[in-house]
Amino acid sequence: MARWTKGAVAAGLLLLVAGCSSVYRNHGYVPVDEDLATLQVGVDTRDTVAQAIGTPTSAGLLGDGGWYYVQSRFRQFAYRAPEEIDREVVAISFTPAGTVENIERFGLREGRVVALSRRVTEANVKGVGFLSQLFGNIGNFEAGNFVD
16 A cells, blocks of 8 residues: 555656646747748749748738748747747848848847848848847736737
């Protein structure tokens, strides 16, 4: 009987420890640098980009806007709500003629948007209001905002 009790206690402790480990989930898709290296700024079009790295998870607000590939990593520990621990965005903008104008990679460092890499045309880098909005909403939601 004592052996059975010790075995049950050990199994219970093992389940308790296993239940308290963090669970990680990835959402979205961001192409790797090797795939982005095959794209040529000023040469490739929307069709060739779609063939090389796939279609984006979201596009710019206007029909001629850029393509945005977004990937997030979440951690959930025990009963706590999932927490976003990393987000990466690849933004590909196009000229009015439909060729690739800029390829940029953004990430989060200490809660701030950071440009990780850029490949641009001769023109200056455009402002990316969509990305600022996307990253700016992290942690700004409260349940009281949605319930009267």
